[in-house]
Amino acid sequence: MEQQTILVLGGGIGGLRTARELSAKLGNEGDAIVAKILVFEKEQKSTFSPSLTWLMVGKRKEWQVERELNTTSGDGIEFIFGSIENVDPKNLTVTSGGKTYKGNHIVISLGAQQVIEQQLDAHGHNFYTVDGAGTFYESLKSFRGGHVVVMVSSLPYKSPVAPYEAAMLIDNYLREKGIREKAQISVVVPENEPMPFAGKEVSENILKLMEAREINYLPGYQFKATREKELVFTTAEGDKSLTADLLTFTPKHESPTVIQQAGLTGKSGWVEVNRDTLKTDFDHVYAIGDITTITLGESTQLPKAGVFAQHQAQVVAHNIVREIYGKSADKLFKAEGNYIMDLGDGKASKVGGDFYNNEVDIKEAGVMNQWMKQLQERSWFIKNF
Ligand SMILES: Cc1cc2nc3c(=O)[nH]c(=O)nc-3n(C[C@H](O)[C@H](O)[C@H](O)COP(=O)(O)OP(=O)(O)OC[C@H]3O[C@@H](n4cnc5c(N)ncnc54)[C@H](O)[C@@H]3O)c2cc1C
Incomplete structure (x- = not known):
């Protein structure tokens, strides 16, 4: 089997999760590599944003909410640091640092550009x-x-x-x-x-x-x-x-300029993906996380949340690996997820449910939810670094 290359754009929550899932599902180990995974990221550090509200009130220090990315390479994952200069979704290429990389699949997880x-x-x-x-x-x-x-x-x-x-x-x-x-x-x-x-x-x-x-x-x-x-x-x-x-x-918030210039954004200004498969209008190009928009009701969209970026990463990684092995993609994204809201008194509430089926609620505040929030943070760093 010819070695394939997957270009993952962004080393934030969705991008990192995609790279990790791809590597594990492909069975990449050490130098036994089924497919190369190139992650393009402009920052040397990756931030776990859900902890920023704790940083605001002194419950975390800066070093506790971010990690150096170079330590996460290995098992077929390689980081290309620098701002992405161009994305050509037709020809499946990405340019960074003046060099153009060709892939067999692209996963875009560049988040939202802040203005x-x-x-x-x-x-x-x-x-x-x-x-x-x-x-x-x-x-x-x-x-x-x-x-x-x-x-x-x-x-x-x-x-x-x-x-x-x-x-x-x-x-x-x-x-x-x-x-x-x-x-x-x-x-x-x-x-x-x-x-x-x-x-x-x-x-x-x-x-x-x-x-x-x-x-x-x-x-x-x-x-x-x-x-x-x-x-x-x-x-x-x-x-x-x-x-x-x-x-x-x-x-x-807006979608990153490089993605707007690549013609990947729709009328909404965001990447309008198929809500089940996360496919864009271009073959072998997927988008996940905050850069996408998924319409729920007449004027409502799926919230931009890390919990969905991670679920979408799993779906896309699974389907790409199936394709690489000549099988049909068989996993669909179900917008099920919870957001834990810290209430500050040692308790937290859970907001969420099944967003595609309009079954969203808020759970009674409790100590367990607060622990869960801390566990989510810890497990993010353990799983990804
Ligand atoms: C204060 C706060 C609290 C939050 N709390 C929660 C929570 O409790 N639960 C929850 O589910 N979600 C939470 N979120 C949302 C969550 O952080 C995002 O939804 C999630 O990070 C989205 O993942 P992503 O991969 O789409 O984008 P990101 O994680 O933002 O990653 C995008 C990456 O792309 C890189 N990038 C962008 N442009 C370029 C470029 N041109 N070239 C190279 N690299 C580029 C960026 O540097 C970044 O690392 C919170 C967010 C904030 C700000």
């Missing part, structure tokens, strides 16, 4: 990065009172639970420090309710969790501009402004 609008980073901290979550904690440590704002600056954004989790962890931090009564916490979002894709029950439950913690919720606030110390929003009642003493925000 800071209106110089928001001069006003607050982007907690969707290691740096931003870390600097937020530095400011939180010296915070003595005032208005803390957790703002969603644009739609769509990955991990739609994260802003609520962040607010609840901040609440818990300020309570433990004994200064909660000196602070007001607001969650400001463009949506009309929390996590609309999850249905009424979940939205109402999240509202209750915030209410119990005296966290203000400002829905329908579309971020417009920064004006000196003010944040300006468009709302149904006209423009409104807020002043934040401590601001943390989610950035604007």
Whole structure:
């Protein structure tokens, strides 16, 4: 059998999982390689983003949420470091560092490109990065009172639970420090309710969790501009402004430029894959994770979450290996998964279910869920590094 090459674009949650699954399923071992797996990644380190909210409140240090990638090579996996310059999905080639690599299959898992609008980073901290979550904690440590704002600056954004989790962890931090009564916490979002894709029950439950913690919720606030110390929003009642003493925000998300230029994105601006097979419009080219968009209802999409990126990685790896062995692809992606939301008091809730069949709910908060969240983090690092 001629040795094949699989090009995996991105060494984040979806890309790393794909590479690991491919290597194991192919039976690659040491220098006995069935197929080469080239992972293209611009960073030397890979971040486990679900731990960023813990970094924001000092429950993790920077080094605990990221790992060097070069240690993960072996068993047919090779890392090509540097920004991808070109992707040619017709000819199955990828260019990085001026060199063009040809593959038999491509898996795109480049995530969402983050864009800071209106110089928001001069006003607050982007907690969707290691740096931003870390600097937020530095400011939180010296915070003595005032208005803390957790703002969603644009739609769509990955991990739609994260802003609520962040607010609840901040609440818990300020309570433990004994200064909660000196602070007001607001969650400001463009949506009309929390996590609309999850249905009424979940939205109402999240509202209750915030209410119990005296966290203000400002829905329908579309971020417009920064004006000196003010944040300006468009709302149904006209423009409104807020002043934040401590601001943390989610950035604007878009698909990486190199993928837009490759003609891989659709009208939505994201890669519109077949929701069962994760195939793109090009033969042997798959896309998984945050870079994709999968429509659920009239105006709802599957949330961008690591749990789905990992399930999709398994499906795609399985099917590629079947193809390499001359068998038909037989695994379909089922959008089943849970997101564990840390509530900050040693307890966590589980939000999720079967998204394709509209069976999504939120489980009673408990200590077990909190342990599960810690276990997820630990098992990510053990399995992948
Ligand atoms: C604060 C926060 C909390 C979260 N919590 C959870 C949670 O509890 N549960 C959950 O399921 N999900 C959670 N998520 C979401 C989860 O992290 C993402 O959905 C997941 O990382 C998506 O995986 P991905 O492979 O699509 O993208 P990523 O993990 O972002 O990986 C993309 C990779 O591509 C690389 N890349 C991009 N462009 C290029 C280029 N041009 N050249 C080379 N490399 C490139 C990037 O450097 C990156 O390493 C959270 C996210 C955040 C920010």
